Amino acid sequence: MKNIILSATLLAMSAGAALADAHSVVRMGTEGAYPPYNFINDDGEVDGFERVLGDELCARAELTCEWVLNDWDSIIPNLTSGNYDTIIAGMSITDERDEVIDFTQNYIPPASSLFVALSEDADLEGGVIAAQTNTIQAGYIAETGATLLEFATPDETVAAVRNGEADAVFADGDFLLPIANEDADLMVVGDPVQLGGGVGMGLRETDTELREAFNAAIQSMKDDGTLNALIIEWFGEEAATF
Structure with missing residues (x-):
């Protein structure tokens, strides 16, 4: 198990390093209106489960990330048009959406x-x-x-x-x-x-390296137990985990 965890972590780090030139800053698009997944706190900052998760994924992938707010009803069009690089907004993985964008593996199991x-x-x-x-x-x-x-x-x-x-x-x-x-x-x-196949990060279909970097980071969090711990922290002991 230790070797699996180490391999996943090294993959995330190497993928992040390879992306340094292509994505000097990775813009993380979210809604900021769907607690406890994401919301705006009293200081006017993006907060919630996905803020903590996203920051950790960026750290593991050695990516510099910033957060961008977008209304839900235009969140996919504004990803594909380049206003940000990912969607991390409680978005369920579905076949219909997968025809337009790509998804990472899920970071919340089907619920x-x-x-x-x-x-x-x-x-x-x-x-x-x-x-x-x-x-x-x-x-x-x-x-x-x-x-x-x-x-x-x-x-x-x-x-x-x-x-x-x-x-x-x-x-x-x-x-x-x-x-x-x-x-x-x-x-x-x-x-x-x-409904759906769990919640994952949405990315443009052309951003395969970025998707794999986040996939590796998500897998490393699954392998070392930190993703389950984060889910329980934000959603409670009864929440579905991996």
């Missing part, structure tokens, strides 16, 4: 999406369900008999339930559970739904 409502009798099959636009959850609801109500930000989807615009919100359990646990009026309803 459950949940419905949260104000009543256990919420109509999930024929009612109005809020979801963030351009997410796998929105795509899932669009294929059901429910009415999809899309919003640009995740906070708006929850607000739609609280103010009666929607019968329920459908989103990642990692995002919804802390909200439901802190609000006595909100509750998880229905059955969990498994």
